[in-house]
Amino acid sequence: MGRFYQWEPFNDVSSEQSCELNCRAIGFRFYVRQADRVIDGTPCGQNQTSVCVAGQCQSAGCDDLLGSGRVPDKCGVCGGDNSACKLVSGLFQHSLTKVGYHKIVEIPPGATKINVTEMVKSRNYLALLSRSGRSIINGNWAIDRPGMYEGVGTMFTYRRPNEISSTAGESFLAEGPTNEILDVFMIYQQPNPGVRYEFIMPSENAVDAPHPKQNQLDVNAVNGPSTPEDHERSGVRHPPPVPDNQLPAAPPTTRAREYNWKLSGTTDCSASCGRGSRFSVFVCVHRGTHALAPSDLCDSSTKPSPQEEPCNVQPCPAFWDIGEWSECSKTCGLGVQHRQVLCRQAYTNHTLNVHSSRCRHLERPETSSSCQMKICSEWQIRSDWSPCSVPCGVGQRSREVHCVSNVGDIVADDECNMKLRPSDVENCDAGVCTKSWFFSDWSAQCSADCGAGVRTRSVQCLTNHISSLPLERCGAQRPPEAQPCNNGPCESRTEWFTGPWSQCSAECGSGGQQRAVVCLMRSDEGFVVMPAYECSSLDKPLSQQSCFIKTCGAKWFHTDWSACSKTCETGYRVREVRCLTDDMMTSERCDETLKPPDKEECHPEPCLPLIDEKCRDKYFNCNVVVQARLCVYDYYQMACCASCTRVAQRSSEHWAQRS
Secondary structure, eight states, X not given: OOOOOOEEEOOOSOGGGTTSEEEEETTSSOXXXXXXXXXXXXXXXXXXXXXXXXXXXXXXXXXXXXXXXXXXXXXXXXXXXXXXXXXXXXXXXXXXXXXXXXXXXXXXXXXXXXXXXXXXXXXXXXXXXXXXSOEEESOTTOOOOSEEEEETTEEEEEEOOOOTTXXXXXXXXXXXXXXXOEEEEEEESSOOOOEEEXXXXXXXXXXXXXOOOTTSOOTTOSSOOOOXXXXXXXXXXXXXOOOGGGOOOOOOHHHHHHEEEEEEEEOOOSOSSSXXXXXXXXXXXXXXXXXXXXXXXXXXXXXXXXXXXEEOOSOOOOEEEEOOOOOOSOSSSEEEEEOOEEEEEEOSSOEEEOOGGGGXXXXXXXXXXXXXXXXXXXXXXXXXXXXXXXXXXXXXXXXXXXXXXXXXXXXXXXXXXXXXXXXXXXXXXXXXXXXXXXXXXXXXXXXXXXXXXXXXXXXXXXXXXXXBOOGGGGOSOOOXXXXXXXXXXXXXXXXXXXXXXXXXXXXXXXXXXXXXXXXEEEETTEEEXXXXXXXXXXXXOOSXXXXXXXXXXXXXXXXXOOOXXXXXXXXXXXXXXXXXXXXXXXXXXXXXXXXXXXXXXXXXSOOOOOOOTTOOBSSTTHHHHHHTTOTTSHHHXXXXXXXXXXXXXXXXXXXXXXX
């Protein structure tokens, strides 16, 4: 009988197969190619402009023509040569000291392909604010989650890698164009590892990223003075600083009298909270009209020094400091990952952990999240249950159970959860077995050639599937196993008489049993026991035979011990140990805890030195020294070396034989 499936499209194939019609059975892990090609115009591949034509996946160019190969240049011009725009890039490496928001760069309106990336992962955060004061990402001391955010006319992708092994820092990406000035900040907490930024501006109004000049304060900087070394930007060259002892000559005196320096305000505060600094800003003006004039018209030697004053001394608001996600608790399937979330507050140049109530004005970030590294392999039942192993009573049945990967391949069982493995063997009940008395025909001959004897037959209590049961299980009266018989009067003669066999000497496996065999004189008056030689002319029946009741299963067998590997100072002897069945076949069903040892120590006694040529008796009566047991003394060991050594060896061999 066939099986019906419901199908769904299957697109997880190689690029060469992307225009085939592949379908996967819903709820199963296999797919079938239904057709060599799909209808022309069917979308294919990763590119949204790619379609299938004659079974091939082809991409349309930016001019909407298939196969033209035209792509937008970095300026967004289809087939352009990158001449319609200018790339602005730089590296922010400012050495910061105060915790808080510090401006990195100002991005003008019309910017596209915006990329701001932290060079190395750190505890600092990037932030985006519009010139109108609206927080786009990570403003107002509130750390946002990675994701998509809208602002200044475009969508920003905020990335913050969470993997422990990753060293990549966080980043902002946007296609643009922007419709107002965008300020990029760093929330400083630890040494700045560097922030790379780049964006594209149209050529007709391409400008360098606003950047503080040498020895001049940036009135828009949030983090105080900066130098050209803080930014490295393509296409922008800054003149080296002029040493104090090489200042250019003073301008003409008449010009100096026409222009003077005037206080115009102060710079932005270097920190938004927690005490920052700001400096006075002086500009060159015409003495009579007070109109702004270029700085080189004023006498630089008379320019007042910038005065520093504290600002934004109020404490910074507390914020949630988010740690990195831990590794997923499961290598496959649904797991959990955790991270540390602390309420911290910034002070002049450091941050401290504070009570979580200080952050109650902010939504607390999640400390745990579900995760899934990959889809786990799963158990699949590949066959129906087999028939029961017995026609009646309790037996077993089996089925095929395999661990299958997410692409349908059979893999090792340890790749699936063993706790969830479906059973592949179970008991089955085939119904009650009927039990009846079964018996053979009566024996053809009477047990006695003459006189009274018996005929016998075998009686068994059996079920309907040929399995013997204890005789009492059949319940009804047991049929007789013997009946009398008589072949007429006997003449006096001798014959062998056999008694019943004894019980088998073994409850299982091979055993032996005996019976009495005697020589009898039979007559009509009865039996008389005769000497065995009276029946010597007759074949004597067996008095012993082997017997077998049931299989014992497997048990341990072993050989004799080998010779010891050493004659002294502890050697080893070995023997072979095998698990064998009753028919002497190798088995693995023996109890390992009962396995006899196959190796043991032997001859632990110390070795005695061999007799060398220098070991000789110096006296003729050394046998007296041995008999007197004087060899334990060093003097006699030297004087009667050979005799003392021989007696020591004989003693060692004697103890070795006893062990």
